Amino acid sequence: MYDRYSEISMDVRYTIIVLKANKLRFMKGQSIIIVLNEYPMTDFDNPKMKIYKVQLSSLEGVSDDENYDYSNYFYEEMYLMSDCNPLILDFGRNEKQKDLKEKLDEVRGLLIKSDEIKYDHKKDVIMGNLSYIYKMINEVYISKLENSIISRLVMRTLVEIYINLKFISLKEKDDKDIWESYKDYGSGKYKNIYKKIEEGKMICPENSHIDHNILKILANELKDEEFIKIDFKNFANKSIRQKFDDVEEKELYDSFYNYDTCFTHGYWSAIRESALLFCDNPLHNYHCVPDIRGEQKLIDISSDYIFILDRIINIVKKELEIS
Ligand SMILES: [Zn+2]
Numbered sequence: 616m617y618d619r620y621s622e623i624s625m626d627v628r629y630t631i632i633v634l635k636a637n638k639l640r641f642m643k644g645q646s647i648i649i650v651l652n653e654y655p656m657t658d659f660d661n662p663k664m665k666i667y668k669v670q671l672s673s674l675e676g677v678s679d680d681e682n683y684d685y686s687n688y689f690y691e692e693m694y695l696m697s698d699c700n701p702l703i704l705d706f707g708r709n710e711k712q713k714d715l716k717e718k719l720d721e722v723r724g725l726l727i728k729s730d731e732i733k734y735d736h737k738k739d740v741i742m743g744n745l746s747y748i749y750k751m752i753n754e755v756y757i758s759k760l761e762n763s764i765i766s767r768l769v770m771r772t773l774v775e776i777y778i779n780l781k782f783i784s785l786k787e788k789d790d791k792d793i794w795e796s797y798k799d800y801g802s803g804k805y806k807n808i809y810k811k812i813e814e815g816k817m818i819c820p821e822n823s824h825i826d827h828n829i830l831k832i833l834a835n836e837l838k839d840e841e842f843i844k845i846d847f848k849n850f851a852n853k854s855i856r857q858k859f860d861d862v863e864e865k866e867l868y869d870s871f872y873n874y875d876t877c878f879t880h881g882y883w884s885a886i887r888e889s890a891l892l893f894c895d896n897p898l899h900n901y902h903c904v905p906d907i908r909g910e911q912k913l914i915d916i917s918s919d920y921i922f923i924l925d926r927i928i929n930i931v932k933k934e935l936e937i938s
Pocket residue numbers: 698699700894895896899902904
């Protein structure tokens with residue numbers, strides 16, 4: 616009876632109502648009376664059944680003697696007496712990995728050309744982002760993680776970087792220093808962290824992955840810390856949503872960004888999709904079990920990486936005038 620509107624589910628619903636019929640009062644001429652009379656004589660595939668199903672369902676819960684003690688006891692005992700039957704979603708890896716490898720080689724080719732381009736902040740930022748993307752996707756590809764949760768976290772960053780690059784490229788005509796500002800903004804983020812550690816306002820446990828000295832050295836690499844502003848707002852004072860709008864990529868925000876953000880934030884839907892298996896034992900009452908063995912495999916992400924990489928490659932080629 617998983618399907619609440621299947622024939623057997625509706626028969627059970629009808630039976631419960633009929634058994635209580637002596638306790639229910641209907642208005643004269645009310646259509647439900649016709650339904651109660653007609654239901655047993657009507658074929659389940661009869662079009663009238665659509666109306667009957669709705670009418671019978673509307674009476675669900677009409678009762679004055681609800682007692683869930685027994686049903687609760689039933690499920691508690693049955694849970695202990697029978698085993699879980701977890702259903703595993705395994706989409707496997709698709710054929711697109713070869714294409715992804717080719718695309719990664721194309722990105723690598725662009726990165727190699729980096730030496731031929733004159734140094735400035737613009738080149739530094741674009742090539743830096745490209746190198747970051749290359750490393751992230753390569754890590755997913757080499758470790759065969761295209762079906763994993765990690766691949767979704769990477770996808771979200773990938774989309775955000777694409778939007779950032781497109782946004783900064785568009786704004787360059789109004790603000791020639793925007794590439795440098797982008798670097799300063801990032802340095803400010805590191806400064807904010809190491810300053811709090813120095814002031815004893817932040818806990819940094821021993822052997823933490825946050826290393827105060829590295830943060831300080833990197834943040835001060837281009838400018839002395841006195842000249843680095845800590846900006847608590849978003850870069851260019853625009854939310855990520857506004858940036859998607861500005862570069863006319865709203866659809867991308869609604870699809871990829873919104874979906875993959877569910878994984879980044881650990882929203883329930885993403886947890887359910889990736890880390891929990893649905894138990895198919897009806898006696899266990901629709902619960903989920905943890906995917907301890909890592910058997911649930913998400914849909915291969917390779918095609919989507921290629922989709923965004925193509926757009927990023929176009930920006931890199933256009934902005935740095937390379938082919
Ligand atoms: Zn179970």
